[in-house]
Amino acid sequence: MxxxxxxxxxxxxxxxxxxxxxxxxxxxxxxxxxSIVASEDLTKRVMLSDYFEGIKGTWVxxxxxxxxxxxxxxxxxxxxxxxxYEPGSMVTAYVAAENIKISKGKIFLIPVAxxxxxxxxxxxxxxxxxxxxxxxxxxxxFKIGARNSNQLDQWPDPFTYIHYPSRQKLAPQDIRNLNxxxxxxxxxxxxxxxxxxxTELVRKENIDLFVDMHEASLMYPVVSTYVAHQNAEDITxxxxxxxxxxxFPMKSEVSxxxxxxxxxxxxxxxxxxxxxxxxxxxxFIDRVAGKMTEELMVEGKDEFLQRAAExxxxxxxxxxxxxxxxxxxxxxxxxxxxxxxxxxxxGSFYPDKEIEVDFPLFKDLEKNGIMHYLHNPETADxxxxxxx
Amino acid sequence: MICLxxxxxxxxxxxxGLFALLLLRNLFKRKTxxxxxxxxxxxxxxxxxxxxxxxxx
Numbered sequence: 001m002x003x004x005x006x007x008x009x010x011x012x013x014x015x016x017x018x019x020x021x022x023x024x025x026x027x028x029x030x031x032x033x034x035s036i037v038a039s040e041d042l043t044k045r046v047m048l049s050d051y052f053e054g055i056k057g058t059w060v061x062x063x064x065x066x067x068x069x070x071x072x073x074x075x076x077x078x079x080x081x082x083x084x085y086e087p088g089s090m091v092t093a094y095v096a097a098e099n100i101k102i103s104k105g106k107i108f109l110i111p112v113a114x115x116x117x118x119x120x121x122x123x124x125x126x127x128x129x130x131x132x133x134x135x136x137x138x139x140x141x142f143k144i145g146a147r148n149s150n151q152l153d154q155w156p157d158p159f160t161y162i163h164y165p166s167r168q169k170l171a172p173q174d175i176r177n178l179n180x181x182x183x184x185x186x187x188x189x190x191x192x193x194x195x196x197x198x199t200e201l202v203r204k205e206n207i208d209l210f211v212d213m214h215e216a217s218l219m220y221p222v223v224s225t226y227v228a229h230q231n232a233e234d235i236t237x238x239x240x241x242x243x244x245x246x247x248f249p250m251k252s253e254v255s256x257x258x259x260x261x262x263x264x265x266x267x268x269x270x271x272x273x274x275x276x277x278x279x280x281x282x283x284f285i286d287r288v289a290g291k292m293t294e295e296l297m298v299e300g301k302d303e304f305l306q307r308a309a310e311x312x313x314x315x316x317x318x319x320x321x322x323x324x325x326x327x328x329x330x331x332x333x334x335x336x337x338x339x340x341x342x343x344x345x346x347g348s349f350y351p352d353k354e355i356e357v358d359f360p361l362f363k364d365l366e367k368n369g370i371m372h373y374l375h376n377p378e379t380a381d382x383x384x385x386x387x388x
Numbered sequence: 389m390i391c392l393x394x395x396x397x398x399x400x401x402x403x404x405g406l407f408a409l410l411l412l413r414n415l416f417k418r419k420t421x422x423x424x425x426x427x428x429x430x431x432x433x434x435x436x437x438x439x440x441x442x443x444x445x
Contacts, residue, residue: 004422005416007424007427008415008416008427008431011415011427011428011431012412012415012431012434014431015431015432015434015435018435019434019435019438019439022435022439022445023439023442023444023445026439026444026445027444030444054390152440152443152444152445154397155397155400156396156397156400187389187390188389189393190393193390
């Protein structure tokens, strides 16, 4: 009997060591901090809870970087990390945060819109935890998050998620999906309160242009596309035409009225902002892609996607070619130029909403890469260095 | 509503803790299936409940 007990104690001890090692890794992922060396034009950094107290002290409260020229003009809210497993959107926001030069109007930048979803990853899908970009001053590590809010922060999911206020029935897990919970509600679930806080920011700051950055699978028809609320249809169509003529192919569509909870539908309906969502091609999300590696995230080269392209199964434009793949610089460059084109078109359609701003664009990233525009936190001015 | 959600949320953590304790008890005090394989299974399945109860995973 004593031998059996001893055996069980030894097994439990081994299991506790395994649990400890796993727990330590999970704890590090949840508490990982990303450095941002903000541009000299940063006016102030506030928390999203300044716009809605209901998320204060929670894992969804997230920094908002404000670049105010002090000169009257338009205002833009720019979101990265609505779905943190689409890191191109967050890297775009980091590049913008470190390089914005603004001379007219105001920009509100949220690099990680759903911070709770950023505190975990999609490890069940075999995703790596981080990816690294290398530059002249060294390497920088970026975390790959998850799609939905962390279950540690919001649980359980219902059998059916009923969207507020439309009462449309959606998939259970979408109750933790920021881009299914707009416009949000002040007494709702944590993710609904996050959506409400973002909507409140739009209302309180009289935001003119709301840009929500995403990445999509190559087999998803909406890839390489603007999706706009009908109020923003004109500027989006023009921006897509200009981009397609001058830089890279870009599609445009109008937000369907019966698909609820998305930023381009609800924020457009419940505020005065022109709302646009943008998708670039992220080979990681496709279920046909091969091994999920850092290289795939950074370079986007996959033989199975090449095969799918040859069979005509992909929707990305230009056509997928494994020689080029879909590198991170390309995806980030697209988001930067696509946002700039929206700003330009808004200024030309509505001169009172003009924003004069400068940040790196597609051609710059093509020439110099991403890391050229991200600064070394070790040598940065401590007043401009933030960890989030 | 937020308060009610928080109570339900915390109850789930408590349930996870109770399951972890149940598994731990059954690892040492059970009358059937006493061989090594079941020892490993009881100990191994203890991990997710423990980590959830500790707000780690």
